[in-house]
Each structure stands twice: as C-alpha cells, then as structure tokens.
Amino acid sequence: MINLNGLPAADRFSFWWEAVARSVVPVHAASEDALGFWAEMASVDLGTVQVSRVRSLSFDACRTPRLIRRSDPDLLQLSLTLRGRSGIEQQDRQASLCPTDLVLYDTSVPFRAWTLPEDTADGIVVQVPRDSLPLSAGAIRRLTARRLPGRSGMGALLATTLRQALRQAAALTRADAGRLSGIVVDLVVSVLAHELESGPDAAPSCTGETVLLRVRDFVLRHLADPGLSPATVAAAHSMSVRSLHRLFEAEGATVSAWIRERRLEHCRRDLADPLHGRQTIRVIAARGGFTDPANFSRAFRGAYGLSPQEYRRQCLDG
Numbered sequence: 141m142i143n144l145n146g147l148p149a150a151d152r153f154s155f156w157w158e159a160v161a162r163s164v165v166p167v168h169a170a171s172e173d174a175l176g177f178w179a180e181m182a183s184v185d186l187g188t189v190q191v192s193r194v195r196s197l198s199f200d201a202c203r204t205p206r207l208i209r210r211s212d213p214d215l216l217q218l219s220l221t222l223r224g225r226s227g228i229e230q231q232d233r234q235a236s237l238c239p240t241d242l243v244l245y246d247t248s249v250p251f252r253a254w255t256l257p258e259d260t261a262d263g264i265v266v267q268v269p270r271d272s273l274p275l276s277a278g279a280i281r282r283l284t285a286r287r288l289p290g291r292s293g294m295g296a297l298l299a300t301t302l303r304q305a306l307r308q309a310a311a312l313t314r315a316d317a318g319r320l321s322g323i324v325v326d327l328v329v330s331v332l333a334h335e336l337e338s339g340p341d342a343a344p345s346c347t348g349e350t351v352l353l354r355v356r357d358f359v360l361r362h363l364a365d366p367g368l369s370p371a372t373v374a375a376a377h378s379m380s381v382r383s384l385h386r387l388f389e390a391e392g393a394t395v396s397a398w399i400r401e402r403r404l405e406h407c408r409r410d411l412a413d414p415l416h417g418r419q420t421i422r423v424i425a426a427r428g429g430f431t432d433p434a435n436f437s438r439a440f441r442g443a444y445g446l447s448p449q450e451y452r453r454q455c456l457d458g
Contacts, residue, residue: 143180153177165247173197184309186321190267198257215247226255230285240372242288248316298327366431370395403428412455419447
C-alpha cells in the first residue's frame with residue numbers, strides 16, 4: 141500500500157509520482173490540487189502481471205518520448221474506471237471514460253492521461269508484458285485509447301476478477317498468484333480478441349490480425365503435441381506454410397521461435413508451481429512438447445540462465 145498520510149503537504153505530490161514511476165512507469169504530471177494532493181495505491185504482484193487499485197485527486201499526466209527512452213518496460217496497461225471520469229490520448233486517438241469502462245494503452249508509445257476534478261478518481265490498472273499477449277503489433281495499435289465495455293460480457297468477467305484479486309491478495313500463496321496470473325492474461329486476451337472481432341472497427345482490414353490471434357491461440361492449446369510445427373499449424377488453418385510465415389514476419393518473429401518460447405514459458409510455470417512438485421522434469425518437459433530432456437535442459441538454460449532443476453529448486457525453496 142502506498143499512501144501520503146504523514147507526509148508534509150508540500151511533499152505529497154512529488155512523492156506520489158516518484159512512487160508511480162517505480163511501480164508503474166515514469167510520467168510528467170500536474171494537478172490543480174497539487175498543494176493539497178491526496179492519493180493511495182494498493183497492488184498485488186501476480187508474477188507475470190501486476191494489478192493495482194489507485195485512488196487520487198485530479199491530475200494530468202504525460203508519458204513523453206524522452207521518458208520512454210530512459211525507461212521502457214515494454215508493458216501494456218489495461219485500466220478499469222471504478223469512479224469518476226477520466227480520459228486517455230494515444231496515437232491520435234482519444235477515449236473519454238466513465239465508471240465500468242476499460243481502456244488499453246501502450247507504455248512504449250507516448251500518451252496523455254487525465255482525471256476530471258469533479259470527484260476522486262478510483263480505478264484498477266493491470267500491467268501485462270507485451271510478449272504475454274498473442275496479439276500482433278497491428279492489433280494492439282487498433283485497440284489502444286479506445287473505450288472498451290466493462291459492464292457486460294468478457295469485460296465484466298475481467299473486471300470482477302481484478303476486483304477479487306485485490307480483495308483476496310493477502311490470502312494468495314505464491315503458487316495461487318502464478319495461477320491467477322494466467323487467468324488474468326487469458327481474460328485480457330479474450331476482452332481484446334472480442335473487440336477485434338466484433339468492435340466498431342472490425343472489418344476485412346482486421347482479417348490478418350484476427351487470423352494471427354487464432355493461430356497463436358491454437359498453438360497455446362496444442363503445446364503438448366510434439367508434432368506441433370509450422371506445417372501442422374498451417375494445415376489446421378487451411379493456409380500454406382508460406383502464408384503462415386508471412387503472418388509472423390510482420391511481427392518480427394518466426395513461427396518456430398514463437399512455438400519454442402511458449403513451450404519454454406509453459407514449462408517454466410509448471411516448474412515453479414508446487415502443485416507439480418512431485419512430477420519429474422521429464423514429465424513437465426513432455427507436457428510442454430519437449431521429447432528430448434537434454435534438448436529441453438539446454439533450451440531452458442539458454443532462455444532463463446538456470447537449468448530446469450536449479451530453477452525449480454530456487455522457486456520452491458523460496
């Protein structure tokens with residue numbers, strides 16, 4: 141919990157934005173209420189994602205190209221408005237937000253965010269590493285700074301989960317947090333995928349992005365299949381291998397590399413989970429699609445700097 145109680149009034153505004161820089165991202169901020177500023181933040185670290193509830197008086201904050209060059213954690217942030225009215229502007233698009241609205245913004249791209257002075261602002265922010273989402277760069281650009289519904293459908297499910305994650309934070313074990321992290325990421329993807337497929341901008345121009353999303357979802361559901369390959373993925377989506385490669389080339393990646401990264405990440409989560417503590421590394425590797433334990437060990441060390449056994453011991457002993 142971060143709050144300003146006990147600080148001299150003259151120090152509160154600067155202290156708050158220094159805390160925001162450490163826990164979220166650095167921004168330049170101003171406020172009509174700077175002299176009597178009040179704010180508080182409660183966060184829960186789920187490992188891959190962080191969920192924070194923020195209450196504050198009005199402010200206007202900008203993330204500039206210079207701040208991005210100095211610190212770029214490569215995060216996407218999804219904000220849920222609980223109380224008050226606010227707005228965000230990014231990439232020549234502006235969204236005005238009311239309670240229950242969601243909005244996505246990219247910390248690697250300049251943005252401006254503000255809350256109106258009529259009421260205390262209250263909202264939840266979830267931070268997700270960009271590479272945790274199976275979305276293309278084009279899809280992300282289409283979705284940023286757009287008002288997304290949080291009152292019904294997938295948006296409502298995500299909003300409820302975020303609220304409960306904060307309420308139950310003290311009762312979560314480390315393993316609970318890791319599992320909940322996956323659930324939150326899946327819900328974020330579902331909200332964004334729904335918007336891509338049925339939102340006001342859904343059109344033939346989105347087709348490539350939607351296909352890529354479906355391809356990545358297929359890969360994630362078939363990681364345990366040792367026969368998973370560019371050829372089998374292409375066949376499952378009635379396209380040529382060349383067309384599949386073109387989808388991934390636009391993102392600066394290859395199909396095989398993306399499959400390998402997702403397999404390693406799947407195994408890494410299982411190695412850190414006490415629920416799988418009695419399972420052998422060979423079994424965990426096989427569940428991630430690795431049939432050769434030696435090859436898995438080399439790939440894991442190359443990605444994470446530790447052998448699977450060392451990583452498991454470090455996580456479970458901790």
